[in-house]
Amino acid sequence: MASPQEATILVGKKPTTNYVIATVMQFNQGSKRVTLKARGGAIARAVSAAIMVRDRFLQGQVDIKETRISSDRVQGQGGKDRNVAAIEIVLEKKQ
Amino acid sequence: MASPQEATILVGKKPTTNYVIATVMQFNQGSKRVTLKARGGAIARAVSAAIMVRDRFLQGQVDIKETRISSDRVQGQGGKDRNVAAIEIVLEKKQ
Numbered sequence: 632m633a634s635p636q637e638a639t640i641l642v643g644k645k646p647t648t649n650y651v652i653a654t655v656m657q658f659n660q661g662s663k664r665v666t667l668k669a670r671g672g673a674i675a676r677a678v679s680a681a682i683m684v685r686d687r688f689l690q691g692q693v694d695i696k697e698t699r700i701s702s703d704r705v706q707g708q709g710g711k712d713r714n715v716a717a718i719e720i721v722l723e724k725k726q
Numbered sequence: 727m728a729s730p731q732e733a734t735i736l737v738g739k740k741p742t743t744n745y746v747i748a749t750v751m752q753f754n755q756g757s758k759r760v761t762l763k764a765r766g767g768a769i770a771r772a773v774s775a776a777i778m779v780r781d782r783f784l785q786g787q788v789d790i791k792e793t794r795i796s797s798d799r800v801q802g803q804g805g806k807d808r809n810v811a812a813i814e815i816v817l818e819k820k821q
Binding site for chain 2 (some may be wrong): 671672673674675678679681682686698699700701702711714715716717718720
């Protein structure tokens with residue numbers, strides 16, 4: 632399990648600012664590392680949120696430590712499996 | 727300038743497979759490294775294309791070497807600048 636100093640935020644279909652605020656709140660509550668995860672069409676939103684946190688809301692306080700892309704297998708409509716692109720963006724508090 | 731062994735593909739609004747084919751062709755023509763670049767809504771397409779090349783079309787032959795995200799300043803409608811999220815995915819031929 633993730634330590635209390637780590638948090639994961641799943642980025643979905645809500646407005647980008649929702650995820651920006653959630654990320655900033657996690658850091659303000661003491662998280663050292665926040666990972667944004669998104670799939671498919673939400674990937675662009677996760678990238679935007681990460682950039683907004685780093686360059687505007689917590690400018691100079693956090694770094695984008697790592698960006699991983701992968702392929703997730705999900706069950707589509709009709710029970711057939713399909714692959715969907717996924718991203719994980721790790722934001723870390725500067726020392 | 728990029729050496730002839732490096733290629734950059736700009737991912738836009740065309741179907742993902744177009745960019746997959748373009749990437750595979752670059753590698754087949756001798757490129758050692760192909761970078762996929764995308765902005766905004768095309769980011770998810772670039773991620774999908776990179777994954778499809780690595781896991782299906784050139785399975786075992788290329789790695790995703792690096793994924794960079796950033797913010798590009800573009801001139802929007804009406805001449806006002808706005809920021810848009812961008813991604814660069816570097817695919818590299820295995821030795």
